[in-house]
Amino acid sequence: MKKIFMTVAVLFFMIGCSNDENVDATPEQEDEKPLEEQIIEVLEENDFFPPEDIVDYEIKDDYIYVFMHSQLNGLSLALLKHNPESLEWLMGEKAIGDTASFGYRGEDEASPIVTIAFADDPAIKDVKIAGEYAKRIQLTQELTDDYSVEVKYWIHFSEMSEVSEEDLEDLPSKSVEYIR
Numbered sequence: 001m002k003k004i005f006m007t008v009a010v011l012f013f014m015i016g017c018s019n020d021e022n023v024d025a026t027p028e029q030e031d032e033k034p035l036e037e038q039i040i041e042v043l044e045e046n047d048f049f050p051p052e053d054i055v056d057y058e059i060k061d062d063y064i065y066v067f068m069h070s071q072l073n074g075l076s077l078a079l080l081k082h083n084p085e086s087l088e089w090l091m092g093e094k095a096i097g098d099t100a101s102f103g104y105r106g107e108d109e110a111s112p113i114v115t116i117a118f119a120d121d122p123a124i125k126d127v128k129i130a131g132e133y134a135k136r137i138q139l140t141q142e143l144t145d146d147y148s149v150e151v152k153y154w155i156h157f158s159e160m161s162e163v164s165e166e167d168l169e170d171l172p173s174k175s176v177e178y179i180r
Helices: 002-016 027-031 035-045
Strands: 054-060 063-070 074-082 087-096 100-102 113-118 126-129 135-144 147-158 176-179
Touching (some): 035 054, 063 135, 087 100
Antiparallel strands (some): 074 087, 135 147
């Protein structure tokens, strides 16, 4: 009798703990597209690379930094603003070939600045930008069936207010330290 009671109790417990996520979903939530699909749509609307080139994206405040890499163009960046109803295209930078800083300043807002640092030297283990460690992104790009290339870059975010508009020497890309 105890076995039957325990079996029924466990069965009710398992049914009660069901993980059905759409039980309380509103019709608006069911129609929302995933963020990745929205990003792809905005990139395509602005003729900015095919979706298979996306290697990473970072979200800072209301801004989405989309990183793409292709054999032809190398690393590229798209900056989008996340509004409650949609994503808005702000800027795109193709073929970033060297260490650089990017941000967007509107009339009454400013995005965080992303600084991208490259290092082809395999002895480089880490990078500091503006005195802080940067996040390393590494990927393998297959050029042919039997040949691939390792691509690594570092990203760091800083606030736009830290950079004076008049003095471009203050850009974070001017203070990159490569650590071996």
